[in-house]
Amino acid sequence: xxxxxxxxxxxxxxxxxxxxxxxxxxxxxxxxxxxxxxxxxxxxxxxxxxxxxxxxxxxxxxxxxxxxxxxxxxxxxxxxxxxxxxxxxxxxxxxxxxxxxxxxxxxxxxxxxxxxxxxxxxxxxxxxxxxxxxxxxxxxxxxxxxxxxxxxxxxxxxxxxxxxxxxxxxxxxxxxxxxxxxxxxxxxxxxxxxxxxxxxxxxxxxxxxxxxxxxxxxxxxxxxxxxxxxxxxxxxxxxxxxxxxxxxxxxxxxxxxxxxxxxxxxxxxxxxxxxxxxxxxxxxxxxxxxxxxxxxxxxxxxxxxxxxxxxxxxxxxxxxxxxxxxxxxxxxxxxxxxxxxxxxxxxxxxxxxxxxxxxxxxxxxxxxxxxxxxxxxxxxxxxxxxxxxxxxxxxxxxxxxxxxxxxxxxxxxxxxxxxxxxxxxxxxxxxxxxxxxxxxxxxxxxxxxxxxxx
Numbered sequence: 001x002x003x004x005x006x007x008x009x010x011x012x013x014x015x016x017x018x019x020x021x022x023x024x025x026x027x028x029x030x031x032x033x034x035x036x037x038x039x040x041x042x043x044x045x046x047x048x049x050x051x052x053x054x055x056x057x058x059x060x061x062x063x064x065x066x067x068x069x070x071x072x073x074x075x076x077x078x079x080x081x082x083x084x085x086x087x088x089x090x091x092x093x094x095x096x097x098x099x100x101x102x103x104x105x106x107x108x109x110x111x112x113x114x115x116x117x118x119x120x121x122x123x124x125x126x127x128x129x130x131x132x133x134x135x136x137x138x139x140x141x142x143x144x145x146x147x148x149x150x151x152x153x154x155x156x157x158x159x160x161x162x163x164x165x166x167x168x169x170x171x172x173x174x175x176x177x178x179x180x181x182x183x184x185x186x187x188x189x190x191x192x193x194x195x196x197x198x199x200x201x202x203x204x205x206x207x208x209x210x211x212x213x214x215x216x217x218x219x220x221x222x223x224x225x226x227x228x229x230x231x232x233x234x235x236x237x238x239x240x241x242x243x244x245x246x247x248x249x250x251x252x253x254x255x256x257x258x259x260x261x262x263x264x265x266x267x268x269x270x271x272x273x274x275x276x277x278x279x280x281x282x283x284x285x286x287x288x289x290x291x292x293x294x295x296x297x298x299x300x301x302x303x304x305x306x307x308x309x310x311x312x313x314x315x316x317x318x319x320x321x322x323x324x325x326x327x328x329x330x331x332x333x334x335x336x337x338x339x340x341x342x343x344x345x346x347x348x349x350x351x352x353x354x355x356x357x358x359x360x361x362x363x364x365x366x367x368x369x370x371x372x373x374x375x376x377x378x379x380x381x382x383x384x385x386x387x388x389x390x391x392x393x394x395x396x397x398x399x400x401x402x403x404x405x406x407x408x409x410x411x412x413x414x415x416x417x418x419x420x421x422x423x424x425x426x427x428x429x430x431x432x433x434x435x436x437x438x439x440x441x442x443x444x445x446x447x448x449x450x451x452x453x454x
Contacts, residue, residue: 078253080383085246088382088391092242096235100300100309103234104224108146111220114389115142117378118212122205131202133193138209140186145213148179149221155424157228158302162424172424219396222403229406231311232287232296232319236348237402240283240355241394247282248275248360263367267360276356283352284345291319291342318343318410347410354401355394362397366390 068076095106119138154162155172162168171178194202227234252271260267290296298313323338331337366389370376377386422430441447 081249084383089242092238096231100227100231100311103227103231107220107223107227110388110392111146111216112142113381113387114216114378114392115212117381117387117389118216119209121373121375121378122208131193131195131198133189134202134205134209137186137190137193138212140189141183141209141213142217144179144182144186145217147182148176149217151175151179153221153224153228156421161302169424215396219399223395223399226399226402226406228300229411230297230299232290232344233402233406235296236283236287236290237351237355237398238395239286240279240348240352241359241398243282244275244279244352244356244359245394247278248272251275251278261364263364263371267364272356272360276353279356280349280352283348283355287345287348288342291344297344318347347405350405351402355398358401359394359398362394366393 068079071079095102115138119135123135123138151171152175154168155175162172190202190206223234226237248267248271250271251274252266252268255270255274256266256268258269259265260269260272294313294315295311297315297319298311301310302308303310319342321340321342323340325338326334326336366378370378378389379387381387382391422433425433438447442449
């Protein structure tokens with residue numbers, strides 16, 4: 001890793017001396033960046049130990065710069081972040097209005113952009129060695145992994161469409177074999193690209209690509225899986241993370257005095273605590289509002305007759321108002337014995353608590369990554385905010401939690417998904433299942449016995 005850092009940060013210094021040393025020396029422990037016992041922490045490392053990653057440029061729109069030129073940098077940043085945050089929130093709700101298919105495309109676009117930002121950091125260093133195929137292979141593996149995950153989604157949720165299209169039937173039947181073959185081709189290309197004296201650097205970058213795929217692509221797929229459970233499982237988690245981010249920033253900006261963590265010096269305990277309570281209240285109220293509409297609570301299903309996504313259903317018990325008896329202690333304080341709530345509102349408290357208490361660690365993880373490479377932001381895509389990855393570091397962790405939460409505490413048997421799987425079976429298999437099910441229902445008395453033949 002030191003090899004990677006020194007070459008990237010040298011910026012035209014002494015030429016690389018690896019040509020004058022043996023393979024064993026070139027691949028030594030020191031070239032991996034393994035710290036000795038007396039080595040200081042990150043803050044004490046010399047600048048030459050970091051890659052030559054350019055600092056983010058100020059890409060604030062000129063009109064905003066002119067309007068805010070009389071303010072201090074602190075308040076200017078506050079207004080820029082506020083205006084851009086409001087713009088992104090409005091855009092988010094506009095995309096929701098456009099429907100599930102647009103949300104899927106947006107998730108995929110965000111995923112690709114986040115992948116690009118992380119891979120670019122490694123590529124700037126790797127490129128200085130003039131070693132082949134890193135960027136090409138990175139994007140190739142991205143395509144392979146997306147092909148696998150989106151293929152799985154098509155097989156699970158679009159069974160009726162698959163049945164109508166012969167090419168899709170072939171692709172679904174052999175989907176995993178095709179995916180493995182595509183990945184194997186990339187694996188072989190990587191092995192063929194290995195260059196003597198730079199093996200460790202190349203394997204380091206190979207691992208870089210795969211960890212990025214794990215963090216970005218896998219968790220993006222979970223976002224889409226959550227969406228199919230009902231748009232409320234997509235909208236509420238994303239909204240409460242946004243709320244927590246905004247409220248923690250506001251409480252920290254106006255009341256912050258006590259540092260929270262060294263990785264993010266601007267984060268304060270006041271912001272962390274204020275963000276927690278604000279997020280729980282927001283999530284509880286927002287869950288109440290969305291639980292009233294079928295459009296948000298119904299599972300997203302593909303209607304083969306209309307070739308459109310359908311979000312119509314009889315809401316499950318999770319989204320039906322129920323009466324709850326309050327604990328005695330709460331009754332004494334509020335003077336209420338019972339309260340009417342949607343059960344989802346109770347689940348929203350768990351989601352909000354995770355977004356406020358554990359979700360920020362996704363941001364701390366990203367801060368540690370950026371400090372390791374001495375960069376302020378992943379990119380400068382959004383003025384005042386940094387790159388797309390800077391905005392979605394907590395969202396990916398939240399998406400994984402929601403997926404696990406649904407699987408553990410919410411999801412029951414899904415008749416629609418079972419039907420989709422039955423539709424891809426051979427006719428003889430479908431007929432066998434039909435006869436078995438019919439006999440079972442007759443034994444239960446739910447179907448009339450077959451009429452005797454004359």
